[in-house]
Amino acid sequence: MVPAILLVSILVIFPAVTFANHSWNGYHWARTSNPFTLKLGNNLSGVWQPFLGTTSSDWSASTVLDTTIVLGGTNPRPCKATAGRVEECNSTYGFTGWLGVAQIWISGTHITQGTVKLNDTYFNTAKYNTPGWRNLVSCQETGHTFGLNHQDETFGNTNLGTCMDYTNDPTGTAGTNGTLNNEHPNTHDYDQLVSIYSHLDSTSTVFSEIGGVSALLNTPRPDAGIDFDEPAEWGRLIDVTDGGYTAVYERDLGAGEKVITFVIWTDEARAARPDLTQRQK
Numbered sequence: 243m244v245p246a247i248l249l250v251s252i253l254v255i256f257p258a259v260t261f262a263n264h265s266w267n268g269y270h271w272a273r274t275s276n277p278f279t280l281k282l283g284n285n286l287s288g289v290w291q292p293f294l295g296t297t298s299s300d301w302s303a304s305t306v307l308d309t310t311i312v313l314g315g316t317n318p319r320p321c322k323a324t325a326g327r328v329e330e331c332n333s334t335y336g337f338t339g340w341l342g343v344a345q346i347w348i349s350g351t352h353i354t355q356g357t358v359k360l361n362d363t364y365f366n367t368a369k370y371n372t373p374g375w376r377n378l379v380s381c382q383e384t385g386h387t388f389g390l391n392h393q394d395e396t397f398g399n400t401n402l403g404t405c406m407d408y409t410n411d412p413t414g415t416a417g418t419n420g421t422l423n424n425e426h427p428n429t430h431d432y433d434q435l436v437s438i439y440s441h442l443d444s445t446s447t448v449f450s451e452i453g454g455v456s457a458l459l460n461t462p463r464p465d466a467g468i469d470f471d472e473p474a475e476w477g478r479l480i481d482v483t484d485g486g487y488t489a490v491y492e493r494d495l496g497a498g499e500k501v502i503t504f505v506i507w508t509d510e511a512r513a514a515r516p517d518l519t520q521r522q523k
């Protein structure tokens with residue numbers, strides 16, 4: 243007489259949940275247990291501190307990963323990556339067209355390191371110098387470093403209530419994108435993380451598990467000397483979106499490695515540089 247128990251077991255093993263896929267190619271940090279803890283290197287100036295705190299605690303609500311803010315391992319320029327973790331940087335990177343970029347280094351299907359750059363050249367202007375824009379960009383770019391893609395790439399449509407949705411109105415109060423707030427992750431993002439990280443790996447690419455930094459520091463990098471600040475350094479455009487704007491680039495570094503670059507363009511860049519941003523077909 244076990245049907246009820248059996249039924250419960252089956253439901254636990256095969257939860258009836260469907261996940262809309264917004265992972266990026268299934269790329270993920272290799273780790274041997276869940277939840278795993280990813281270090282966010284803090285190379286940020288004072289104004290960004292509370293936003294990194296919000297981003298870190300927002301994503302740590304995930305059941306499969308935690309983030310912890312640690313002393314930064316680089317300078318904001320060039321925001322050099324550190325193996326096994328994410329470096330968070332801000333600087334006046336110039337009128338590059340991008341508000342924020344996230345970069346992840348991939349070996350096979352595994353993320354080995356990541357960076358987030360926040361461009362104060364724009365955040366120092368009235369339009370972007372708001373908690374809404376700062377939260378959106380910090381949350382989204384950090385989300386990319388876990389292997390998440392965007393949920394939606396049309397700037398002008400109704401907010402989905404997640405920072406992984408491009409918008410012209412992060413707070414949902416301007417009357418242009420509905421009323422939902424895009425400053426934080428939503429349930430869909432947490433579900434997607436569960437989907438990406440439900441399996442375990444036999445090896446790890448996460449800092450706390452890779453066993454010592456000195457060996458890594460001595461390994462020559464195939465991308466030494468590239469700062470990845472400019473579109474010309476990002477490789478080929480690989481994301482073509484229904485919104486008419488492209489956002490993701492891939493550069494093969496050789497030695498089995500590549501770099502994926504996720505971009506949030508400014509309004510101004512989207513208007514002025516259709517060659518960079520418009521649909522490629």
Ligand SMILES: [Zn+2]
Pocket residue numbers: 270271272273441442443
């Ligand atoms: Zn894996």
Ligand SMILES: [Zn+2]
Pocket residue numbers: 382383386392489504505506
């Ligand atoms: Zn993005």
